[in-house]
Amino acid sequence: MKTLIIITAGIFLFGMNSCFYDKADLIYPQTTACDTATVTYSGTVAKILGSNCNGCHGGAAAAGAGIKLDTYATASTYVTNGRLLNSMLHNGQASPMPKGGTKLDACTINKVSSWIKKGATNN
Ligand code: HEC
Numbered sequence: 001m002k003t004l005i006i007i008t009a010g011i012f013l014f015g016m017n018s019c020f021y022d023k024a025d026l027i028y029p030q031t032t033a034c035d036t037a038t039v040t041y042s043g044t045v046a047k048i049l050g051s052n053c054n055g056c057h058g059g060a061a062a063a064g065a066g067i068k069l070d071t072y073a074t075a076s077t078y079v080t081n082g083r084l085l086n087s088m089l090h091n092g093q094a095s096p097m098p099k100g101g102t103k104l105d106a107c108t109i110n111k112v113s114s115w116i117k118k119g120a121t122n123n
């Protein structure tokens with residue numbers, strides 16, 4: 001009798017274990033994978049800078065120490081000298097940006113990085 005209870009309990013526990021829901025990422029694959037392949041200046045980078053940086057670095061904003069990132073031409077200077085990406089990466093090679101804020105998420109930084117690697121064209 002005792003053995004039967006142990007076997008039944010064993011089967012029950014084994015059964016419960018197989019119901020454990022640990023495959024959610026396989027059943028529902030992440031649909032929001034980071035797309036770094038189709039990045040452009042106008043469609044991607046300008047928007048990223050617009051929503052995260054140009055509050056200080058755009059237009060007549062005075063909080064960005066005179067550094068303007070709201071046009072392709074002005075942003076290019078900081079792309080070429082490496083400071084745009086380094087400031088986003090918080091790698092100690094440039095002042096960490098956004099100033100006083102948290103580092104941008106990896107996907108956003110990867111998009112900018114990908115655009116730069118592809119030649120940082122005005123596309
Ligand atoms: C709250 C205002 C503010 C925001 C938002 C901001 N910056 Fe800045 N940024 C500054 C100021 C002030 C300086 C000059 C002082 C310094 O370097 O820390 C600066 C400097 C820089 C520099 C020159 C850094 C260096 O070491 O020479 C770069 C490049 C830059 N910012 C890029 C960015 C980018 C890219 C973003 C958005 C991801 C951003 N900033 C967001 C205020 C800001």
